[in-house]
Amino acid sequence: MSQTRARDEASPVIDRILRVLLPIALLTLGLVLWEIVVRVGDVPPYVLPSPWLVFSTLISDRAVLLPSLLVTLTTTLEGFLLAAVGGIGLAVLFNQSRVVEYSLYPYAVILQVTPIVAIAPLLLVYLPQQIAVLACAWIVAFFPVLANTTLGLRSVDYNLVDLFRLYGATHRQVLWELKLPAALPQILGGLRIAGGLSLIGAVVAEIAAGSAGAGSGLAYRIVESGYRLNIPRMFAALLLLSIAGIVIFYALSLLSYLMLRRWHESAIAREV
Amino acid sequence: MAVHPPNSATPVVALRGVGRTFANGVVALESLDLDVRPGEFVSLLGPSGCGKSTALRIIAGLSEPTSGMVEWPQAEAAAARSIGFVFQEPTLMPWATVAANVRLPLKLAGLEPNAQLRVDAALARVGLSAFAQSYPRELSGGMKMRTSIARALVTEPSLLLMDEPFAALDEITRFRLNNDLLGLWQALGKTVVFVTHSVFESVYLSQRIVVMTRRPGRVFTELSINATYPRDKHFRTSAEYGGYCRQVSEALAHASGATDEP
Numbered sequence: 001m002s003q004t005r006a007r008d009e010a011s012p013v014i015d016r017i018l019r020v021l022l023p024i025a026l027l028t029l030g031l032v033l034w035e036i037v038v039r040v041g042d043v044p045p046y047v048l049p050s051p052w053l054v055f056s057t058l059i060s061d062r063a064v065l066l067p068s069l070l071v072t073l074t075t076t077l078e079g080f081l082l083a084a085v086g087g088i089g090l091a092v093l094f095n096q097s098r099v100v101e102y103s104l105y106p107y108a109v110i111l112q113v114t115p116i117v118a119i120a121p122l123l124l125v126y127l128p129q130q131i132a133v134l135a136c137a138w139i140v141a142f143f144p145v146l147a148n149t150t151l152g153l154r155s156v157d158y159n160l161v162d163l164f165r166l167y168g169a170t171h172r173q174v175l176w177e178l179k180l181p182a183a184l185p186q187i188l189g190g191l192r193i194a195g196g197l198s199l200i201g202a203v204v205a206e207i208a209a210g211s212a213g214a215g216s217g218l219a220y221r222i223v224e225s226g227y228r229l230n231i232p233r234m235f236a237a238l239l240l241l242s243i244a245g246i247v248i249f250y251a252l253s254l255l256s257y258l259m260l261r262r263w264h265e266s267a268i269a270r271e272v
Numbered sequence: 273m274a275v276h277p278p279n280s281a282t283p284v285v286a287l288r289g290v291g292r293t294f295a296n297g298v299v300a301l302e303s304l305d306l307d308v309r310p311g312e313f314v315s316l317l318g319p320s321g322c323g324k325s326t327a328l329r330i331i332a333g334l335s336e337p338t339s340g341m342v343e344w345p346q347a348e349a350a351a352a353r354s355i356g357f358v359f360q361e362p363t364l365m366p367w368a369t370v371a372a373n374v375r376l377p378l379k380l381a382g383l384e385p386n387a388q389l390r391v392d393a394a395l396a397r398v399g400l401s402a403f404a405q406s407y408p409r410e411l412s413g414g415m416k417m418r419t420s421i422a423r424a425l426v427t428e429p430s431l432l433l434m435d436e437p438f439a440a441l442d443e444i445t446r447f448r449l450n451n452d453l454l455g456l457w458q459a460l461g462k463t464v465v466f467v468t469h470s471v472f473e474s475v476y477l478s479q480r481i482v483v484m485t486r487r488p489g490r491v492f493t494e495l496s497i498n499a500t501y502p503r504d505k506h507f508r509t510s511a512e513y514g515g516y517c518r519q520v521s522e523a524l525a526h527a528s529g530a531t532d533e534p
Contacts, residue, residue, distance in 0.1 A: 157363065159359045159361060159363040160363055160365065162329075162334050162357075162359075163357070163359070163363055163376075164380065165334060166332055166333070166334060166355065166357050167376070167377045167380040167381060167427075168380065168381065169380045173380055177376075177379070177380070178365070181365065181367045181368075182365075182367075184367065262367075262407050263366045263367045263368075263407045263408070263409060264366070264367075265409075268409075
């Protein structure tokens, strides 16, 4: 009882410091343990490289890894942008026309529920490799944007709709002044999911393409290093991928916070 | 127009046998007759679900009557009907500042160029000038409702329709907004149609109270409140006020009971 109270009353500054410090402490502890296990047990690097070896590989192989990172990030960003434009655009179209919604929505669902790993090889058969990889990133990422935007466009306050009607608002005004702003929290939520998914889509497609013998993205490097038993480089590439994912997630979270902080409950710190 | 008694001017809007049946078969209104005279403060009073809000929406053109008609004897073209509407909830855009919310009707009408002066004036009228750049969530319930009233006034409409605007507010805030509303009405000379289910509020505010029956809504009776304006807290505690309230309560009880029997 007294413990829960103390926790509730902990100052927000301490809370924030703990939030950053604790994961870092845990990470450090894990890395040190890992290093010790590898050194004491004399584990060969092709079984498990030490964290230090992974880090030094990251530095020494940067001429190979960084251009690959750039390739994967470019695909991810392009896929994400296409997903954002496509998802929001399609949701708006659905919202304006029931015929379009009824005709296309089932296919959007089919694209979403069919595993991308199964679609990728087929896309690689029919499309140039770069386009196929991009298509995969797009397919995985666009659905959350579409679904969230559709939900957002539908959750408009009916009284506000009446108000716009009363003042003779045009369709365009209702869309731009009312529906899209009202849907913004959901759209941003969809984009946050799409950011991570477009990276996944790009990686899956690169792996599929890699086994077909072409490609130069990070995922391809992982597959290639695996064939060559260059395990430290596999870990280094994996590290880069996960850093990229983290950066994407936090960048989109920041964007969402900046756009919503003045008005939406989700972005407002509440005084209890 | 000669049929009107000499003391009543040509109505601003007149409902003639207006009925409204919803798609699910519920009859909200049945042959409602109502004249709204220029400059008057008239309340529609009735039990919950008596269709008074539906009547207001029909006047505003947000809902179409399924029978009867709405006449605008003074305005030939539909465009000439200027209406301000205050909803039961403040109905503000949470993503926009108070000033942007009040500016909305002008923006939608493409009257942006000299909008700023009108927005400032409307905010000053409701005492919110200092909060122009605040967001709705930063305001109290009463201030949100003031913003909503400022938005309804910004187009300088001749007819102000209010749908139980103060029902969700605490009593002190409601009394204050009642007084402010009467002040605005007297200063601006608008015609006000005010929907409420509160006997006390309707007596305090109105010149005329139209008591409606339970669903399907019809006019049960009409009462004039002949107390002089300005009305203030002395009126609220006077014997005259109490007498009117008793009279209106009885009418409302009859109206509610009138269609209660199966």
